[in-house]
Amino acid sequence: MNTKPEDNFPFICGLDAALRVIGGKWKPLVLYFLRKGPMRYGELQRSVRGVSDKVLIQQLKELEAHGIVLRTDHREIPPRVDYTLTPLGCSLADALTSLCGWGEKHSATIAAALAGREKEGVG
Amino acid sequence: MNTKPEDNFPFICGLDAALRVIGGKWKPLVLYFLRKGPMRYGELQRSVRGVSDKVLIQQLKELEAHGIVLRTDHREIPPRVDYTLTPLGCSLADALTSLCGWGEKHSATIAAALAGREKEGVG
DNA sequence: CCGAATCCGTGTCGATACTG
DNA sequence: CAGTATCGACACGGATTCGG
Numbered sequence: 001m002n003t004k005p006e007d008n009f010p011f012i013c014g015l016d017a018a019l020r021v022i023g024g025k026w027k028p029l030v031l032y033f034l035r036k037g038p039m040r041y042g043e044l045q046r047s048v049r050g051v052s053d054k055v056l057i058q059q060l061k062e063l064e065a066h067g068i069v070l071r072t073d074h075r076e077i078p079p080r081v082d083y084t085l086t087p088l089g090c091s092l093a094d095a096l097t098s099l100c101g102w103g104e105k106h107s108a109t110i111a112a113a114l115a116g117r118e119k120e121g122v123g
Numbered sequence: 124m125n126t127k128p129e130d131n132f133p134f135i136c137g138l139d140a141a142l143r144v145i146g147g148k149w150k151p152l153v154l155y156f157l158r159k160g161p162m163r164y165g166e167l168q169r170s171v172r173g174v175s176d177k178v179l180i181q182q183l184k185e186l187e188a189h190g191i192v193l194r195t196d197h198r199e200i201p202p203r204v205d206y207t208l209t210p211l212g213c214s215l216a217d218a219l220t221s222l223c224g225w226g227e228k229h230s231a232t233i234a235a236a237l238a239g240r241e242k243e244g245v246g
Numbered sequence: 247c248c249g250a251a252t253c254c255g256t257g258t259c260g261a262t263a264c265t266g
Numbered sequence: 267c268a269g270t271a272t273c274g275a276c277a278c279g280g281a282t283t284c285g286g
């Protein structure tokens with residue numbers, strides 16, 4: 001078994017390592033919304049529009065197992081579960097902000113490209 | 124209706140928009156390696172270890188259709204194809220650097236978490 | 247919040263056109 | 267036969283939909 005950090009680096013690069021954590025289809029969005037503060041499960045599902053409850057829970061569990069989010073079950077009726085970013089998850093969400101800014105800045109271009117790239121002179 | 128940004132924003136947020144472009148499993152890695160300069164297809168496939176030729180070509184085509192990379196077929200024998208980042212792709216690759224840095228910084232923690240999180244005192 | 251059926255993205259293998 | 271870039275059929279795993 002490998003115990004040394006050098007041996008525990010089966011990644012191509014830092015980006016590859018990060019992708020192992022946010023590799024899920026919706027994980028980056030979860031990080032993004034959780035960045036503003038703790039959220040209940042339902043709140044999260046409504047925010048990340050398009051995700052199914054099954055997958056959201058699944059990816060939430062993975063993020064929890066990877067030490068990115070913290071799940072708090074208040075054991076109440078009706079069920080009340082909060083999800084919060086750990087310090088590690090917070091730093092990860094912070095690393096996503098530049099990507100978020102890029103998406104905002106080029107949203108029109110991206111939308112045009114996704115639509116079929118018929119014309120790019122939208123500005 | 125001249126395609127105002129508000130109309131061309133079918134995204135939840137900027138991060139959502141960015142994910143439409145780098146949504147593929149290997150696209151971020153492609154951006155990362157292409158960031159250093161033009162690369163031939165074979166070079167790219169050897170760099171992004173783990174990706175199959177079929178999927179790499181597929182995602183390369185999508186990136187090209189989205190205006191992120193530029194495909195240059197030299198029409199030579201043997202086949203010679205170069206892939207380069209467009210200015211847009213270059214800015215996208217730049218937005219990924221913070222994520223890359225995060226992965227490098229926490230690579231040991233990530234590796235431990237992926238291994239099952241048995242212990243985190245690897246340092 | 248979990249399970250079964252289904253669809254889509256991805257991985258594996260094989261095939262193609264042409265040169266050395 | 268070996269190498270380069272690309273595509274096709276098939277199978278697996280992840281993601282969505284529906285049902286409990």
